[in-house]
Structures are given as C-alpha cells and as structure tokens.
Amino acid sequence: MMLDFKFFLSLFLRRLHYFLVVALAVSAFGVTVAYTLPAGYEAKAKLLVESPQIPGDLASSTVRTGVAELLEIIAQRILARANLLDVARKFDLYEDDRKISADQIVADMRKRIKMTLPGRRDAASFVLVSYLAKTGETSAKVTNELVTLILQENRTLRTAVTGQTLDFFKNEVKNLDEELAEQGQKILAFKSQNQGALPDSLDYRRNRQASLQERVLQMERELASLRDRRTRLVDLYQRTGEVVVTGESLSPEELRLQELSNQLASALVLYSETNPRVKALKAQVDAAEQQVAALRSGAGGEAMTAYEVQLADLDGQMEFLLQEKKTVEEELKALEESIDRTPANAITLGSLERDYDNIRLQYNQAQADFAAARTGDQIEAQSRGQRITVIEQAVVPLQPTSPNRKKIASAGVAAGIMAGLAVVVLIELLNNSVRRSVDLTNRLGIAPFVAVPYIRTRRQANLRRFIIFMALVVVGLGIPITLFLLHTYYLPMDLLIEKALNKTGIADLVKQFRQSFGN
Known part of the structure; x- marks a missing residue:
C-alpha cells in the first residue's frame, strides 16, 4: 500500500506542471474576476402592510384582495416596462451607455430590483x-x-377598486330604479285598462251581481203583478162597462173633485138646495169640474176616462220597469264578463306584481350594497383600511454590498485546484504505457530481472523547467492582464461574463435552475 502511495505521488509530481498551469489559470481567472467586478451598492427600505384600522364587523372595505396577492400585483406593476424606463430616465441611470436599448435597460433593472x-x-x-x-x-x-411608486400603486389600486365598485352599484341602483318605475307604469296601465275586472273588487262585483239578480226577479214579479192588474182591469171594463175609481189612480184635482162631490151629497141630505152651504159646495164642485176638464183637455186634447187613466198608469209603470230591467240586465252582463276575465287578469297582474317585487328586492339589496360600497370608498379615501406604511427609508450604504470578492476569489482558487487535479487524473487515465515492472508481469506474464527508468539529460531537464516556468508566468500574468484590459477598454467584467453566458447558452440553464430551485 505504501508502495502504491509513493507511486501515485511520483506520478502527481511528474504531472505537477500540468496541475500548476491549470490551477493557476483557473485561480487567476477567478481572482481577477473577483477584483474586477464593479462594486454594487444596495440600499434597502422596509415596508409594513398594516391591518385595517376599522374593524370589519363594523364597516369593511370593498377591497377584498389578500396581502400576498395585492403585493404581487403591485410588484408586477412596478416592474412594468413603462415604469422602469421612467425611473431610468428620471435618474439618468444609463447615461454613460447611450447604445443600450430599452429592452436591455428593462432587463437590467429587473435584475437589480x-x-x-x-x-x-x-x-x-x-x-x-x-x-x-x-x-x-x-x-x-x-x-x-x-417605495414611493409602491405607495402610489397601493393607493391607486385600492381607490380604483372602491371607485369602480361604487360606480357599479350606483349604476345598478339607477337601472333598477328605472326598471322599478317602468314596471310600476305597466301595473298602473294594466289596472287602468282592466279597472272593472281586477281581483281586489271581485267580492264586491259578486255581491253586486247577486243583488242585481235579486232585483231582476223582483222586477219580474212586479211586472207580472202589473200585467195581472191590467188584465183584470180590461176584463172588468169589458164586462161592466165601467171601473171602480180608486184614489191611487186619480190626480189631485180629481181627488179634490171627488171629495167636494161627497161633501155636497152629504149636505143635500141635511139641507135644502137653497141652503147657502149647499150653494157654496155646488159652486166649488162646478169650479173643480171645470179645472179637471181643463186638465184632461190639455193632456190629451180630449177628456180621458178613468179606465184610460188607469190603463195609461199601468202601462207607464210597466214601461218604467222594463227600462230599469234592461239597464240592470246590461249591468249584469258587464259584471259577468268582468268576473269571467278576473282569473286571467289576476294571473297577469300577479306576474306583473311578482316581477315588481323581485325588482324591488334587487333594488333594496343594491341600495344596501351601494351604501356599503360608499362606506368602503370613504374608508379607502381616508386611508382607514389596509395600508402600506414605510418603516425604514433607504439610506446611502457606506460599503458596497456586492460582489463578495473574498468568496469569489476563494471559489476560484478551489475551482483551480479541483480543475488541476482533474486534468492530472484524466491524463493518467488516458495513458496506457508501461511504467512499472509489475505492469509487465500483469500484461505479458513475464518477470523482468531489472527495470531502468527514463533518464533525462541536464539540457533536457533545464529546457523542461524553463518551459514550465514560462507557462506559469504566461498563465499567472497573462490571464489577469488580459481580463483587466478587456474590462477596462472593451466591456465591463459583469457584462462580459453575461454576454459569454448568453452566447454559450449557459445563462438559460442557470435561469431554469433558479426557477426550479425557487419553485
């Protein structure tokens, strides 16, 4: 195991120049980028979304948007293209770069906010x-x-919502009021056209119908009685040639004459014709007879007998009853027609009144909603509802907040070391040559007596050292100098890196990774 470790260590030392070149190149790139990236200052402001100052059970605002949703809407409005361009023009954020397009300004500001x-x-x-x-x-x-735009957007959004709600219910109340008046006119016109056939007067008309029917029966009985009297009067006159005169069928003058005649007859029983009382009664009788004769001659040209007077009186009564009966029957017919039309009118009127009641309910509800919308509008107008307040204004930062140069430099050095080791390992994995006696035994199955390593001359060793040294110098100095010149005279380092990432397509991968990680 110790022999293997020494062997691998010797291999690493043999490839040390590759490790140093790669590690130094990557580290130089990382360190140079860390200290050439422009400093970024990030001022922060803190806002607070306050709860409504008026309890919701007493009076509530008509803005029912949740806090998260409301803030998301405000954020999207703030990051709109027009707002960002206005802010950029107001503070001349890109006056040093006149060639930058509006799309690039918007994209850059969205990244910075x-x-x-x-x-x-x-x-x-x-x-x-x-x-x-x-x-x-x-x-x-x-x-x-x-922060100012956020406060303005919040106020504008909330007042716009309450204003639109108020206008909606105001128009709704107006429209329902017009519909209510129109429906009322329809009901009034229908009642006017069917005034005598409405359900509210049905009981009265039925009672009136019963009363008139009873009146018709009474008139028919009276007519029958009068016809019977006329028939008996005619029969009596045809059999006897005279009729009994009753006081009911005589005029006042004839009654006066009859009374005077009765008094004269009574006086003749007691007194003689030469008696002054008898003479006075005779004079009064003569005068009354002349008066009756004059009346009879003025009424018909000729004096009417008692028979004719009674016939005329009976005919007049019957004619009057017939006219009255005709009038009553016409009224009965009209009542019957109105009663027949009442059920249909009741249905139509009920439908009209039901529609009127429905519209009135909608109108009352709209009035209540309009009052609530007006209260909500006043709440938002006086900033008594949910609002956003500033807790801390943004102050000028004394130290840059980005980039973290030490962290980037450390990451660059670590990446250089890892890249150098990876290159050494890759070179050794791709090298299949025999470097130990054990490799001969494993591959060829033979055991060598002795193994002689490759020995370089002094000149070859010095040349190799010089090449490695120059490579390290070029990498260690050339990369930082090149990056510094590009950053100074061509394009700032942050924009240069962004441009390189966009051209290679790595920027899209990073963006997708961030979105996936954020979700």
Missing part, C-alpha cells in the same frame, strides 16, 4: 425593497423612488 414579499400569513407582513447600483447615492434614490 429586489422585492421580498411576506411568506407567512400568520406573521406580520413586511416588505423589503432594494436596488443594486454602482453608487450608494443612486441606490438610495432609486430605492426610495420604488
């Missing part, structure tokens, strides 16, 4: 904002500008 959003819901929601710049003043200015 960091917004750390809260990860836990049960903890206080703190937001860290920073910007990586070449100078501390620029980093602080841009970071504070980003």
